[in-house]
Amino acid sequence: MLRAFLSRRAPLKRGSPLVLALVAAGALFGLSGALADTSAPAPASFDGLWTIEADVLSPLCPVKRKKLTAFVFGGKVLAVWGITANMAASGAVAPDGAVTIEISAYGVVARADGKMAGKAGEGAWSSNSAICTQGHWRASIG
Numbered sequence: 001m002l003r004a005f006l007s008r009r010a011p012l013k014r015g016s017p018l019v020l021a022l023v024a025a026g027a028l029f030g031l032s033g034a035l036a037d038t039s040a041p042a043p044a045s046f047d048g049l050w051t052i053e054a055d056v057l058s059p060l061c062p063v064k065r066k067k068l069t070a071f072v073f074g075g076k077v078l079a080v081w082g083i084t085a086n087m088a089a090s091g092a093v094a095p096d097g098a099v100t101i102e103i104s105a106y107g108v109v110a111r112a113d114g115k116m117a118g119k120a121g122e123g124a125w126s127s128n129s130a131i132c133t134q135g136h137w138r139a140s141i142g
Contacts, residue, residue: 046093046116047073052082052139054112054125061132070101070139077101099123099139112137 052068068082072093080089084105091101097116102109114123119141126134 046075046097046141048141050139050141052080052137054135054137056132056135058131058133058135061129063132097121108132114139116141 048071050070050072052070054066054068056064056066066082068080070080070089071078075093075095077089077091077093080087080101080103083103087103087105089101089103091099091112093099093116099112099114099116099121101112103112104110108127108129110125110127110129112123112125114137115121116139120139122136122138124134124136
């Protein structure tokens with residue numbers, strides 16, 4: 001199309017406005033391609049099924065370790081299984097791997113914070129329970 005346009009016109013002269021515009025456009029597109037190549041890599045995705053092992057550090061708690069499964073999609077914690085059918089979960093995993101999850105069941109609310117890197121991570125949790133108050137967790141994405 002450009003060739004048809006140019007063939008109907010007088011030959012292009014160096015320094016003409018059209019030549020300058022074409023050179024500028026080519027430079028702009030070339031520069032934008034170069035900038036795209038040097039941009040930062042896409043943030044890590046932590047989506048998928050997580051296997052979580054939660055250890056309890058509270059000496060009076062009858063449970064010493066619990067295995068949970070969590071489903072993360074779009075950086076949001078959509079579900080957590082493994083404690084009771086009547087539990088609710090929410091939370092998020094930031095692109096840098098920062099984790100914040102809240103689980104509630106029967107009036108007890110536990111909050112877990114930590115960091116994921118690659119396919120694994122760890123952190124600490126605490127709750128408003130009278131006897132199972134705190135602990136540590138490790139997770140892997142599988």
